[in-house]
Structures are given as C-alpha cells and as structure tokens.
Amino acid sequence: MALARLFIENDRASSELVTNKPKARAKDLLEELKGKLTIQASIDEMDEIISQISKK
Secondary structure: OHHHHHHHHOHHHHHHOOOHHHHHHHHHHHHHHHOOOOOHHHHHHHHHHHHHHHHO
16 A cells, blocks of 8 residues: 555655656556455555546
8 A cells, every 4th residue: 555655645756647658557557456455445545546646
C-alpha cells in the first residue's frame, strides 16, 4: 500500500501523472497490484488511489 500511496503523497511522482503515458502506466500497475490484494479495506483504498490518479 505504501507504493500506491507514493503516487499521491510524493510531489515528484504526483507531478509526473499529468501526462497520459505515466498516468496510464501508474493505473495499470495499481490495477495489477489490486488483483493480488485479499483484504477488502486494502482493495477499497487502492480503488480510491486509482480514482485520484484518474482525476489528475
């Protein structure tokens, strides 16, 4: 989950998500990681992070 939060909390990582290619790659990576999660709270948090990335 720390890796997922990095996309939102880290200024440098977050600033890279304004262009389409890095944003799409980040969403793909997080979707792949989400598929490996088993705890619903973690899945919900991952969905929220993906949603925040999509809004940028």
